[in-house]
Structure formats: structure tokens, C-alpha cells
Amino acid sequence: MRFKSILAPTMAEALETIRDELGADAVILSSQTAGNGQLRVIAAADAAGPTAAPSTETRRRQAALPASQVIADALFWHRTPEQLIALLVASGAPADNPERLLAARLETLFRFDPLEHRQPSAILFAGPPGSGKTMATAKLAARARFASRPVCVISTDTARTAAYEELAAITGILDLPLGCAENGAELRALLAAVPPGTEVLIDSGAVNPLSDDDRARLCVLLDGTPVEPVLVLPAGLDAEEAADTARAFAGLGVARLIASRLDAARRLGGLLAAAAAGPLAFAEGLSSPFPARGIAPLSAETLAQLLLRGGRPTTGATADPEPVP
Numbered sequence: 001m002r003f004k005s006i007l008a009p010t011m012a013e014a015l016e017t018i019r020d021e022l023g024a025d026a027v028i029l030s031s032q033t034a035g036n037g038q039l040r041v042i043a044a045a046d047a048a049g050p051t052a053a054p055s056t057e058t059r060r061r062q063a064a065l066p067a068s069q070v071i072a073d074a075l076f077w078h079r080t081p082e083q084l085i086a087l088l089v090a091s092g093a094p095a096d097n098p099e100r101l102l103a104a105r106l107e108t109l110f111r112f113d114p115l116e117h118r119q120p121s122a123i124l125f126a127g128p129p130g131s132g133k134t135m136a137t138a139k140l141a142a143r144a145r146f147a148s149r150p151v152c153v154i155s156t157d158t159a160r161t162a163a164y165e166e167l168a169a170i171t172g173i174l175d176l177p178l179g180c181a182e183n184g185a186e187l188r189a190l191l192a193a194v195p196p197g198t199e200v201l202i203d204s205g206a207v208n209p210l211s212d213d214d215r216a217r218l219c220v221l222l223d224g225t226p227v228e229p230v231l232v233l234p235a236g237l238d239a240e241e242a243a244d245t246a247r248a249f250a251g252l253g254v255a256r257l258i259a260s261r262l263d264a265a266r267r268l269g270g271l272l273a274a275a276a277a278g279p280l281a282f283a284e285g286l287s288s289p290f291p292a293r294g295i296a297p298l299s300a301e302t303l304a305q306l307l308l309r310g311g312r313p314t315t316g317a318t319a320d321p322e323p324v325p
Contacts, residue, residue, distance in 0.1 A: 080269035103304040111281035114297030122200035127232035129206035132260030209248035236265030243277035
């Protein structure tokens with residue numbers, strides 16, 4: 001962990017210095033006014049990330065098996081549905097690179113559409129309770145702020161206690177505007193007042209995919225509103241539950257998926273099942289509880305790294321792999 005104390009006349013200049021010296025994954029630890037009227041901002045950065053290279057022992061075990069077996073065993077360990085394993089396993093010899101083979105199969109079977117590659121003017125983050133919508137909003141707001149892009153944040157989560165205050169604390173540090181809308185009419189009014197060229201990130205209330213009332217409320221909010229709904233779905237879910245959730249949100253107009261809790265879940269088969277069932281494109285991955293770091297586009301290569309890093313080779317497709325220490 002690297003720490004940096006920065007003095008700057010404005011938060012915008014402090015953020016720019018932090019980005020230049022510590023990188024986009026830096027975390028703001030504190031912000032206060034110094035005696036000379038300047039802002040003193042303390043930030044930290046950690047180079048570790050969710051796609052760290054496999055251990056030497058993992059590489060040794062993998063090298064002793066055909067690449068197709070390495071891929072199959074890893075996918076089985078992640079509790080990937082059998083039909084998806086069959087589609088994702090490619091033939092390969094021991095000398096072949098499992099990561100490249102798996103990435104090629106993922107590229108063939110799934111869509112990868114990061115938000116920065118095709119970012120609409122307004123994005124609404126939707127998802128089941130506890131999926132990480134507020135954190136996704138904060139992380140993307142911080143990323144845009146570090147990149148010096150104009151951005152504002154809106155909360156429509158008026159049911160959850162302190163939801164607005166949680167976002168207000170983060171947008172206050174980032175010096176970003178924050179609005180609140182209780183219904184579609186208020187949301188459309190706020191969007192109409194946003195300056196052209198400004199990214200709008202909207203944190204919405206939780207939607208229980210099994211609740212007709214919850215789904216109807218989201219439909220009413222989205223009706224006639226120029227926003228793209230994006231599903232935030234946590235890793236580690238049961239594959240069938242994740243697939244059902246993806247289908248429910250796809251029926252509400254969702255076409256892209258943000259995978260959250262990549263640092264707190266070990267099995268990712270549910271994410272593969274969700275993307276296949278939607279069908280939904282992989283957009284971003286969230287891997288840190290801190291707003292200023294731990295967000296990155298999900299590509300076939302990145303997803304292959306995550307899948308092969310987590311799984312341990314087994315001696316057969318029916319064995320239960322031992323946990324990763």
C-alpha cells in the first residue's frame with residue numbers, strides 16, 4: 001500500500017494529482033482544509049488486483065494436463081452449468097495456453113461491451129437487493145472524475161434508509177453534483193437540466209426479480225426516460241438463480257451486466273449462467289469495497305484469467321475440487 005498526502009487549491013486539482021501519481025485505483029482516505037486555505041487530501045493505492053497471476057504451484061499442476069482439461073476442471077470448480085462447460089471447453093495439448101484457449105471460447109460465446117466503449121449519456125444501475133448498485137455508481141463516478149470527464153449523479157433509491165446520504169458522502173469528496181428523484185417525472189426533469197456532454201449515473205432502488213410490484217415500479221421509472229438500465233449482479237450466486245435474475249432484468253430492457261463482488265466470491269459460474277441466459281453482455285467488473293478503485297472493463301482475456309486463477313485442477317469431472325487457500 002502506498003500513501004500520498006497532497007495539497008491543492010481545489011478538489012479537482014487534487015484528484016488530477018492523485019491520478020497522475022498513484023493511478024486511477026487510488027483511494028481517498030481523508031480530505032480537509034489546511035491552514036492556508038488549501039485542501040489536504042490523503043490517498044492510498046495498492047497494486048494488487050483481481051487478476052493477479054496464478055501461483056507457481058497452480059501453473060505446475062496446469063502444465064501437466066491438456067489445456068482442455070485445465071479449462072474443464074476450472075469451470076467445474078466454479079460451478080458452471082454443464083452445458084456451458086461443454087461449449088467453453090476447446091481441444092488443446094499440454095503445451096497450449098489454457099488462458100488463450102478459454103479467452104477465445106469466451107469471445108465466441110459471449111458479448112463484451114464495456115461502458116467506456118459505448119457509454120450513453122445516462123446509465124441507471126439496476127439489480128436485486130445488496131447487489132452493489134450504489135458502489136457501482138460511486139466507482140464509475142470516481143473513474144469519470146479522475147479522467148476529468150463531466151459527470152453528475154442521481155439517486156432514485158428513496159426507500160432504503162440513508163441511501164442518498166451514502167452517495168452524498170462520496171459525491172461530496174469528489175465534488176460532484178447529486179440529485180434525487182422519487183419518480184419518473186422528477187428523473188426526466190433532472191435529466192433535462194443536465195448540461196450537454198455530461199455523463200449521468202443513476203443509482204436505483206433494489207428490485208426483487210420475483211416481485212411483480214418491484215419490476216412494475218422499475219418499468220414505470222424507465223418509461224419514457226432516456227437512460228440505459230444496466231444490471232449489477234454479484235459473483236458467487238447459484239447458477240440457476242443468477243440465470244433467472246438475468247432473464248427477469250433482460251425483460252425490463254437490460255442488455256449489459258456489471259459483475260460485482262469479484263474480490264469476495266470465489267465461484268463465478270453464476271455470472272456465466274446469467275450472461276448466457278439474458279443474454280447479457282459483460283461490461284465491467286467490481287473488485288474492491290472502496291469507491292475510488294476496483295473497477296475495470298471485463299474482456300474475454302480478463303474473465304479467462306479470473307476463471308483459471310480461481311479453479312484448481314481435479315482428477316476428473318465428477319470430483320469436488322479442494323478450496324483455494
